[in-house]
Amino acid sequence: MSILTPSDHGYEDARRAAVWNRRIPNENPDVIVLAETADDVINAVNDARAAGRKVSIRSGGHSWSGNHIRQGATLIDLSRMNSIVEINREAKRAIVEPGCQGTLLLKELMALDLFFPVGHCVGVGIGGFLLQGGFGWNSRVYGPACMSVTAVDVVTADGELVRADENNHPDLYWAARGSGPGFFGVVIRFHLKVYDRPKAIVNCAYIYPAEVLEDLFTWAGEIGPKVPIQMELILLPHFGFDGGKEIPVAGATFADSEEEAREIAKILETSPVLDRATVAMPYVPAQMEDFFGAVHFQYPDNHRWCPDNMWTHASAAELIPGIREIVRTLPEDPSDTQNFSHLQWMNWGPNHPDAPERPDMAFSNEDEIFLSAYAAWSDPALDETHSKWAAERMRGMEHLSTGTQLADENLSQRPSRFMTDENYARYDEYKAKYDPDDLFHTWWDRP
Numbered sequence: 124m125s126i127l128t129p130s131d132h133g134y135e136d137a138r139r140a141a142v143w144n145r146r147i148p149n150e151n152p153d154v155i156v157l158a159e160t161a162d163d164v165i166n167a168v169n170d171a172r173a174a175g176r177k178v179s180i181r182s183g184g185h186s187w188s189g190n191h192i193r194q195g196a197t198l199i200d201l202s203r204m205n206s207i208v209e210i211n212r213e214a215k216r217a218i219v220e221p222g223c224q225g226t227l228l229l230k231e232l233m234a235l236d237l238f239f240p241v242g243h244c245v246g247v248g249i250g251g252f253l254l255q256g257g258f259g260w261n262s263r264v265y266g267p268a269c270m271s272v273t274a275v276d277v278v279t280a281d282g283e284l285v286r287a288d289e290n291n292h293p294d295l296y297w298a299a300r301g302s303g304p305g306f307f308g309v310v311i312r313f314h315l316k317v318y319d320r321p322k323a324i325v326n327c328a329y330i331y332p333a334e335v336l337e338d339l340f341t342w343a344g345e346i347g348p349k350v351p352i353q354m355e356l357i358l359l360p361h362f363g364f365d366g367g368k369e370i371p372v373a374g375a376t377f378a379d380s381e382e383e384a385r386e387i388a389k390i391l392e393t394s395p396v397l398d399r400a401t402v403a404m405p406y407v408p409a410q411m412e413d414f415f416g417a418v419h420f421q422y423p424d425n426h427r428w429c430p431d432n433m434w435t436h437a438s439a440a441e442l443i444p445g446i447r448e449i450v451r452t453l454p455e456d457p458s459d460t461q462n463f464s465h466l467q468w469m470n471w472g473p474n475h476p477d478a479p480e481r482p483d484m485a486f487s488n489e490d491e492i493f494l495s496a497y498a499a500w501s502d503p504a505l506d507e508t509h510s511k512w513a514a515e516r517m518r519g520m521e522h523l524s525t526g527t528q529l530a531d532e533n534l535s536q537r538p539s540r541f542m543t544d545e546n547y548a549r550y551d552e553y554k555a556k557y558d559p560d561d562l563f564h565t566w567w568d569r570p
Contacts, residue, residue, distance in 0.1 A: 125156075129151060141198065142184050144426075145426055146428060148189040151194055153197065168278055168562070172281075176197045177193065178197050179192070179199070181202065182222050183246060183250065185242075188535055190532075204222045206220045207227070208220065210232065215237065215316060217237075219249050223249045236320045238317065242257070244418055244422055250313070253313055254300075254304070255528075256530065261355070263355060270479065271317070272300055275287050275295070276311050276314075277308040278309040278311060280559075284311070295553070297553070300485055304529075323377075323379070323380055325375075325378070325407060326374070327405055327406055330400060330401050331371075333368040339370055342393070342395055344439025344440075345439070346390060347472065348475070353376055353383075353384075358372050360446075360449075360450045385406060429497075430533060431527075434490035434528065435491070452516070454498045454512050456501050465497055468494055469494075473489045488542055490525045513533060514533055538569055538570045
């Protein structure tokens with residue numbers, strides 16, 4: 124274990140390394156604890172409580188807002204607690220530490236013909252990903268990844284290590300599945316249900332010129348309820364290699380057979396502007412490394428980011444004016460050879476007839492479509508203008524929104540509901556029970 128204070132050599136490097144986003148909050152923890160064991164975490168919690176400092180937690184550091192970087196806090200950095208403790212092939216169970224990266228976990232699982240809906244991006248720690256819900260690969264089939272958490276080992280505000288599941292500390296277990304950075308404890312191990320590896324993993328992709336935006340999104344809205352749950356239908360307006368704007372349409376598909384995958388892929392051939400596609404890949408067998416690589420290209424390291432998002436069940440006709448404005452105003456950075464700002468539309472469909480039933484858990488706000496805007500830039504001089512863009516665009520569409528997803532939150536600029544009113548009330552009750560002195564930092568803000 125290493126303990127760093129602002130006067131120590133290495134403190135600033137540790138503070139900056141705790142956030143993947145290069146746009147780091149101008150906040151300075153009083154203490155950064157680089158924990159390696161459960162005892163390190165227990166001691167850090169006890170020391171913070173004795174000193175009257177609040178606690179924040181980092182697992183992988185992929186919080187866009189850097190929610191864990193807080194002025195005067197004890198930051199418990201769990202990135203060194205990154206082990207896969209156990210994988211039980213026969214029982215389809217795994218135990219992992221919070222700093223374990225989803226990409227590495229999935230690689231180990233797939234070598235055993237197993238699968239878990241880890242996050243889409245390279246480098247995401249499993250801890251923060253699961254606590255906020257878990258919007259991962261093939262999650263339309265399995266549900267939010269937190270549904271596959273069977274137990275958590277938690278250091279509570281009083282420094283006690285407990286196991287929370289359906290029968291022991293059920294209130295903690297409830298909150299650990301969806302309260303994200305508002306969780307009032309430090310999870311040091313996640314117990315997971317894992318699944319058989321899909322037999323056919325394929326990608327279906329087309330790229331269209333931006334001029335057919337209205338046709339594409341109208342079509343996507345129409346076919347949304349019909350898209351088989353094994354496909355992740357995504358529209359991603361962004362800047363192409365030539366600097367112009369284009370609209371990729373992708374359908375990562377996880378099927379039980381090649382025949383099933385090919386049948387699913389056919390839905391993308393119903394596009395009314397199929398003949399306008401500049402690139403067409405109707406069916407490409409893929410490895411997960413291909414998917415991670417493609418996502419990593421869209422979300423490169425060493426950039427400054429500010430996203431905002433919304434859930435919605437509004438019609439395409441209602442959404443298209445706002446979508447058109449987002450695409451028209453995508454932020455650019457003249458110093459970048461490639462601009463990565465973009466919009467994402469994903470057909471989520473929690474009410475699809477084949478979607479798994481959601482259990483009683485903190486995660487409770489989702490809808491048919493996930494819409495998210497991402498500003499990306501390199502030059503710090505653009506912080507003032509570019510960091511406001513996503514919130515402004517989403518604010519203009521709030522009348523169509525049913526809330527936000529914590530994975531891509533921008534709560535400090537635009538508070539938006541991410542749980543039901545009933546679950547907010549339950550969360551407050553359980554936090555008062557387990558963290559009566561408000562030791563743990565929560566979200567930047569909430570509605």
